[in-house]
Amino acid sequence: MEKPDLLTETHIFGDDTHVVTVRAEHCEALAARHIAHVAVIDAAAPYTIVRTHLSGAFLQVCLGGEGQTLLDGSWRSHTAGVASFAPAHVLHAFHCLPGQRWQLCWVRFMPSSPRSLAGAMAPGFTGFDGRPLERAVLGLSAEMQDGADPGTCAIWVDIIERYVSRMVDPWQREPRLNGMWSAVLADIGHSWSLEELARLANISPEHLRRLCWKNFGRSPGKQLTTMRIAQAAHQLATTPKKIEAIARDVGYVNPFTFSNTFKRLTGFRPSEYRSKPRP
Template identity: 35%
Template sequence: MVRIPFHLGEIHNIGAKTRERMVGTLQVPAMRQHGLSLVGWSAAQRGFLFVRQQPDASQLLACVAGRGEVWMDDGWRPLRAGEAYATPVEVPHAYRATGPGIWHLCWASYGGEGAWPFPVKTPTVLHTEIEPLRLAIEGLCTCAGQAKADQSELTLWAQLVHRRVTATLQPNLTAESQLGRLWARVNADLAHPWTLSELAREAALSREALRRRCLRECGHSPLREVTRLRLQRAAELLRHTPDKIAAIAQRVGFNDPFAFSTAFKRLHGTQPSACRQPRR
């Protein structure tokens, strides 16, 4: 399975046959009022690949038709029509076209954490109605491309795009808030030996309901998400503290240093020691 290792740089390849259209704040200053930095659509084909290790913007990438793949922390998963990939600022994400056909996408990027209308903390796949968002984005791009674009009209289109993004995300806010509280509780005590039953009790859900919701929103099981949170915290501690690797492993819930190193490499693509900041 392909990984996104720490040492891999940024990849921004649109591919030779991909067609795109986009607008930014230079063409539409009114986008800034809503925190939008870039809006557009892509007709992606093979060779279309984006890997962002520390993105400076949040993004909603919606699949209109066709099929590609998105990165869900522990591997690639398909993104099909009717699904959207929500990615927060400063959290690694990736997406690519895989099929022989065209992967039709529309997307909106928000510059800065405060402007992002969806409090997602990790890359998340949402099931939603894409068509209203597509129409709004295509309308803005078409209007901005006119020789004498009317700024008042562009202002209305920018407002509509932001409203459609918010409407796309809104049905998922309650569930995100519910799971967000759960993961905040887990993050506060990563050394605790969490079980599925305890997680379900904390989330006020049945075990099966929690499993289904976590699979839908995180792309994996609840216990896999606990492991991800542990390894994410471990990476931060390795980079910013002088603590020994064995001590960090125990601090985040791994009693066996070998199991910790194996899990860390499986997720991050490198050994824990490679994350150490060089000492001056």
């Protein structure tokens, strides 16, 4: 199947795709948690989503079948038991494969959510059983159709948030990484070496590598790069600052290296990314 056009904001559902959605405008408990909407979907081609400017962070879990998701600069097969997390202001796309159904559950956060803040989390995939999250979303949906008791809705949303935390807060389970990456975010433009990062975490460089691969599925250097580009994308989308200044802010002395890295991870040159209209 031909890949979607990544230069155009696209939302194609098709007649054979079925969605159960609960939105914040109808559910005060979601709004209180800064969650824009939650959904369970059973999709089939031509189901295609392209978000050229993701305004809020997005968690999506595959429950069954197979589709393809573009994240962190590359397309990947997205199968059952795998979750993807896209921070705000990144290029994000996914689509069904011909002849295959694809079952998904997702949580879309508002721009005001702490999970949508620049650098809150880098994009990534991880193993995650989405079935409990699916049941919580369906439970909330059923309650919304059956009188929408505020207390019961709040309980369902609390359960949703707890399951989300298990996936998108991996470094919260490892205090040494939490403190280290917090320090990095506070000075993202510094030329961090592996040895400096390891000293911040009070562990050996090799142990840091192992922890990063375990928690993020990438090396410390790649994690730092994705965090820098996420911060740069946030500045491009929300400030008039010059591109060269943004590059320096996030640790790139050479603007060409910054542009090439940004293109590799987002699909756009920085100038293209900034010039695209927001949906």
